[in-house]
Amino acid sequence: MTAPIIVWFRDDLRMADNPALRHAVDSGKPVLCLYVLDEDSDEVRALGGAAKWWLHGSLTALGADLTEAGASLQLRRGPAEDVVPAVVAETGADAVVWNRRYGAARDVDARLKTRLREEGLEVSSFDAALLVEPWTMQTGSGGPYAVFTPFWRSVQKRLQEDPPRHPLARPKTIDGFEGAGSGSGDALDDWGLLPKHPDWAGGLRENCVPGEKDAHDKLHAFLADDVVDYVDGRDRPGESVTSGLSPHLRWGEISPHQIWATANQARDRRNADAVGSFLREVGWREFTHHVLYHFPRLATDNWRAEFDAFPWPDLDESALQAWQQGRTGIPLVDAGMRELWHTGTMHNRVRMVTASFLIKNLLIDWRLGEQWFWDTLVDADPANNPFNWQWVAGSGADATPYFRVFNPELQAKKFDPHGDYIRRWVPEYGTDDYPEPLVDLASTRQAALAAYDVVKHARAEAQGD
Structure with missing residues (x-):
């Protein structure tokens, strides 16, 4: 029997526009499709609970699609x-063959590639997750980008001069390998990815449909309707005008090349600005992966080293728990945290508000918030999640200024003026059942600014000022 070619799936759980799978099919060899749940490598971060739930559904969908082919x-x-x-x-x-990863896990891939090639195997990796490879984008001085706007300007120029490849067609048939070892492996249910005792995933089942098909259904529905309201509505959590694609992108059920091509095909006079704004968010994802590639310890270390001097007080466990449970007495914060627990997602504007409240009003280390999101988000991404937490904290690349503290009351008035979002997730707001505010927003803001002054002084001393 002809020796097979192994396609090692990772965060690319799709058949269409999958360069590794396309290469394997075109090779003429029998194809063995493999997924490895690696929770033991130092460079691979163990998945959180919500991500495991999504993974179970995504593997189920991919397995069915592969079987059909x-x-x-x-x-x-x-x-x-x-x-x-x-x-x-x-x-x-x-x-x-496999599609590339860009965080610390790429070290696993590099060692495997070297080992297998030394044993005489053909080993190839492909670009499937990003529009531009992180190492190909450099500033004028030859270093990585640290600010989004010039990065995105350079990416757009690159894509105009050298457009992204056209998305690859989905293989209609695959010559599946049936020789020795093809029938071995684990049963998905034996991995225990779904919660049982207790089963807390009811809200996820109500709101999420993992898989390649739903990803494309969402994209086409968004571009056909909601995109026209995207520019004005994307910051209003009570309105459903976002694409909902973040978990599908995180798991590679749809590629940025597919989004780029489909969105530009749908662009017209009526929605040109909105499509551009939407694709800018795809650009933000590119930027976070660019930063992760150059700083793989993004989830554990301050990108700005001077923030190591930040004087975090002793952890207030009860305050952390109140934030996690959406019982802070701050309506917009509580609404966001309850949306997260119930649906596995949270509106982006509210993610910034809840993160700012934890870091700058409760003075709780951003890493604890990042870990909670990692465990509860179905779209918890190794680049986006820690990058965005460091952005809010002020410790990351292109970070929000340290003195910017999101006021959740003002944010609610501006972006949820009729209270639709808050009423949905905090129905007891305004009654005796709703808790008093955990902290005073004004005084805790001043405490945060005082703490950030310590960082300023540490930086000045390090620079010899």
Whole structure:
């Protein structure tokens, strides 16, 4: 039997516009599709609970699509550096392909690529997750970008001069490998990705549909209708005018190339500004991955080293818990945290407000907030999630100024003026059942500014000022 080629799926759980899968199909070899749940490698961050729920649904959808095309999805659990070579040995594969990752996990890929090539295998990796590879974008001085606007301007210029590749067609048929080792692997249900005791995922089931099909349905529905209101409505959490694509992008059920091509095809005089604004958000995702590539410890270390001097007080566990549960007595913050728990997502404007409240009003380390979001977001992304938390904290690239403290009451008046969002998620607001505010917004803002002064002085001393 002809030796198979292994397609190692990771955060690219789709069939269309999947360069690694396309290469494997075009090779003429039998194709073995593999997914490895790696929770043991130091460079691979273990998934949170909501992400595991989404992953279960996404793997189910991908497995069904592959089966329909003539292949099957083999599931394995363990360190990828052990599992992939083991599958190679069991099946006699002489080639392995995958789509690239850009955080610390790329070190796993590099070591595997070297090892397998030394053993005589063909190993290839492909660009599938970004419009531009992070190392190809450099400032005039030759370094990585630290500010979004010039980065996005350069990306747009690049894409005008060298347009993104056209999305690759979905393989209609796949010659699935059926030789030795093809029938081994794990049952998805045995991985325990779905919560059971207790089952807290009812809201996720009501609001989320993992899989490639729903991703494209959402994109087409958004471009056909809601996009015209995107510029004015994207900041209003009580209105449904966003695309809802973030979890699909995070899991690679749709690619930025597909979004770019489809959005530009739908662009016309009526929606040109809105489509541009929407694609700018795709650009923000590109920027966060650019920063992650150059700073892989984004989830644990301050991007700006001077923020190591920030004087975090002793942790107030009760305040952290009140924030997590949406019981702070600050309506917009509580609405956002309850939306997060129920749906696995949160409106972007409210993400900034809830993060600012935790960091700058409660003076709780941004890393604890980032970890909570990592565990409760279905779109928890290794780049976007820590980048955005550091952006709010002021410790990251292109960060909001340290003195900017989102006032949740003013934010609610501006972006939820009729209280639709708050009433939906905090129905007891205005009654005796709703708690008093956990802190005073004005005095805690002043305390935050005083703490940030310590960082300013530390930076000045380091610079010799």
